[in-house]
Amino acid sequence: MSTTKTATTAKKDTRLIEALNLSLGNAYALMGLTHLAHWNVEGPDFFPLHKAFQEQYETLFEAVDEIAERVRALDAYAIGGLSTLAKVAGIEEFKAPMSQKDYVAALIVAHEKVVDDGVSTRDLAGSLSDLQTQDLMIKQIQWHEKTLWMLKSYLKG
Amino acid sequence: MFEAASTSTCQTGPDCTAERCRWRCAVDVIDELLRQPGAVTGEEMDQLLEFRWQLGQATAAEATLRLFSALRIGMERRHYLAFFRIRRWLENHIVSVCRSADGAHEQRVPVRLDHYCVEAVRRVSLCAGLSRPDRVAGTRIEFEFQNWPVVAAAPRASALALVG
Numbered sequence: 001m002s003t004t005k006t007a008t009t010a011k012k013d014t015r016l017i018e019a020l021n022l023s024l025g026n027a028y029a030l031m032g033l034t035h036l037a038h039w040n041v042e043g044p045d046f047f048p049l050h051k052a053f054q055e056q057y058e059t060l061f062e063a064v065d066e067i068a069e070r071v072r073a074l075d076a077y078a079i080g081g082l083s084t085l086a087k088v089a090g091i092e093e094f095k096a097p098m099s100q101k102d103y104v105a106a107l108i109v110a111h112e113k114v115v116d117d118g119v120s121t122r123d124l125a126g127s128l129s130d131l132q133t134q135d136l137m138i139k140q141i142q143w144h145e146k147t148l149w150m151l152k153s154y155l156k157g
Numbered sequence: 158m159f160e161a162a163s164t165s166t167c168q169t170g171p172d173c174t175a176e177r178c179r180w181r182c183a184v185d186v187i188d189e190l191l192r193q194p195g196a197v198t199g200e201e202m203d204q205l206l207e208f209r210w211q212l213g214q215a216t217a218a219e220a221t222l223r224l225f226s227a228l229r230i231g232m233e234r235r236h237y238l239a240f241f242r243i244r245r246w247l248e249n250h251i252v253s254v255c256r257s258a259d260g261a262h263e264q265r266v267p268v269r270l271d272h273y274c275v276e277a278v279r280r281v282s283l284c285a286g287l288s289r290p291d292r293v294a295g296t297r298i299e300f301e302f303q304n305w306p307v308v309a310a311a312p313r314a315s316a317l318a319l320v321g
Contacts (some may be wrong), residue, residue, distance in 0.1 A: 155237040
């Protein structure tokens with residue numbers, strides 16, 4: 001019963017929809033950049049990085065769908081189209097080609113931005129008692145933080 | 158693919174605040190390095206403090222780049238991410254100014270720090286800034302700070318406090 005009430009509160013709050021659409025744009029932009037890194041990375045670590053980047057963009061593809069469907073579940077519309085998603089996300093594009101380490105470092109910076117925005121969305125959902133959105137964002141943040149750990153470990157000298 | 162995002166580089170000018178900086182302000186990155194126990198040697202600490210001071214002054218772009226290059230050569234292997242952040246930040250705040258010998262032509266191009274020495278950076282800037290290849294002989298390159306952020310480096314004394 002309370003779920004219905006909280007969902008109604010969340011549905012009326014445009015801030016939450018905007019925050020979710022920001023997370024959607026972030027995930028989509030990061031997916032595109034990770035794909036770019038997957039294609040263009042070169043060097044002695046090509047195989048592990050190529051494979052790791054593939055796993056990451058595949059996970060991000062699922063995340064995009066989950067976030068967009070959460071927006072629809074809140075009776076709002078998900079943003080779409082490459083230019084709109086990019087404008088919303090504001091994640092800087094790579095200047096490819098780059099070194100292996102620069103791809104990893106640039107992805108770290110992008111993941112950090114996604115986490116920062118994700119935390120804001122999670123907290124907003126919490127303040128609106130929208131536990132489903134909060135749970136979704138916690139799951140997303142956990143994955144980004146785990147990925148950050150892995151990427152940062154690669155850069156350790 | 159993401160054209161709109163590609164044009165929105167690091168925040169500069171009035172919007173440049175530590176909270177909004179995607180690369181984190183270079184001064185913050187230096188402070189983080191100084192805070193980490195055992196992360197830097199005594200000599201590196203001196204150089205980092207000097208670099209931090211130069212960023213705060215924002216008057217000698219070439220000297221700042223030279224010091225950055227020296228630090229990068231010595232420290233990047235151990236602190237790659239920190240130097241990546243500083244490198245990207247410098248690229249957003251320092252510009253190469255190409256001037257023809259007669260001073261009639263001037264072109265400002267973004268500085269690219271893909272190389273480890275300032276002369277190589279200068280050469281890349283020269284190639285990027287030349288409107289006509291036959292003008293190369295008399296063209297001079299100078300580095301300048303651009304859109305210097307509102308967030309200035311804290312006084313050197315407070316930086317020293319970070320390292321105890």
